[in-house]
Amino acid sequence: MTCPKCGGQMNHQADKLVYPLTATEAESTTPGLDGVIETVFACPSCGWVDARREGSPQLRAG
Amino acid sequence: MSEHAARLVHARIAERPGVRTELVDVATLPIPVDDAGESVKDPGFSETMSWADALVLVAPEYNHGYPGLLKHVLDTNLKEYIHKAVGIVGVSAGVFGGARVIQNLLPVLRELGLVTIFWDVNFTSVHSRFDEEGTLLDESFLPRIDKFLDELLWMAETLRYGRSYVTIGGAG
Numbered sequence: 001m002t003c004p005k006c007g008g009q010m011n012h013q014a015d016k017l018v019y020p021l022t023a024t025e026a027e028s029t030t031p032g033l034d035g036v037i038e039t040v041f042a043c044p045s046c047g048w049v050d051a052r053r054e055g056s057p058q059l060r061a062g
Numbered sequence: 063m064s065e066h067a068a069r070l071v072h073a074r075i076a077e078r079p080g081v082r083t084e085l086v087d088v089a090t091l092p093i094p095v096d097d098a099g100e101s102v103k104d105p106g107f108s109e110t111m112s113w114a115d116a117l118v119l120v121a122p123e124y125n126h127g128y129p130g131l132l133k134h135v136l137d138t139n140l141k142e143y144i145h146k147a148v149g150i151v152g153v154s155a156g157v158f159g160g161a162r163v164i165q166n167l168l169p170v171l172r173e174l175g176l177v178t179i180f181w182d183v184n185f186t187s188v189h190s191r192f193d194e195e196g197t198l199l200d201e202s203f204l205p206r207i208d209k210f211l212d213e214l215l216w217m218a219e220t221l222r223y224g225r226s227y228v229t230i231g232g233a234g
């Protein structure tokens with residue numbers, strides 16, 4: 001993932017399990033985990049963090 | 063009285079070389095209370111949390127717990143906190159110095175992805191620790207605050223390195 005702030009290459013630093021809050025989110029629950037994996041990235045150059053949810057091509061709004 | 067404690071700790075952090083810090087009063091954030099979680103996040107607060115390497119929570123204890131407003135504000139972010147250091151300053155009018163608010167916050171912070179340090183600051187009998195202008199009356203608190211900050215900054219620097227260069231699933 002490219003850093004939206006400085007253009008640096010971001011590091012995949014964490015996978016965080018989050019729980020669905022809506023029926024739509026519940027439909028995308030990762031099997032066996034009872035939730036959705038949020039993939040979290042950090043930029044070594046500027047420190048910015050960003051994330052996306054497994055199965056979603058879109059970045060989550062910051 | 064928690065505001066006096068927060069300003070004191072903020073000033074001590076600001077004295078550290080290379081540290082940029084910001085004091086955030088959760089009571090001033092324009093976060094709605096008719097919903098909860100990331101759907102009501104404040105962009106400015108989220109931006110501050112995104113850039114931060116560490117947080118210090120200065121929390122008064124009410125009925126053995128944390129203020130609901132603090133929890134409401136913390137719940138508005140998630141990715142912004144992951145693998146970042148957090149230390150807690152407990153404040154109370156009694157002799158326990160917010161020990162119970164600290165204990166009750168720990169599982170919340172863990173679930174938010176924050177990494178807690180093993181030093182706390184406990185402002186016991188807070189009404190006797192500051193004057194009306196917020197001047198600290200008992201300087202015996204200062205060495206403990208400094209140890210707390212030493213540990214917090216070590217953890218912040220270490221986690222900054224980890225977030226930047228250690229890939230999850232790729233370590234070891």
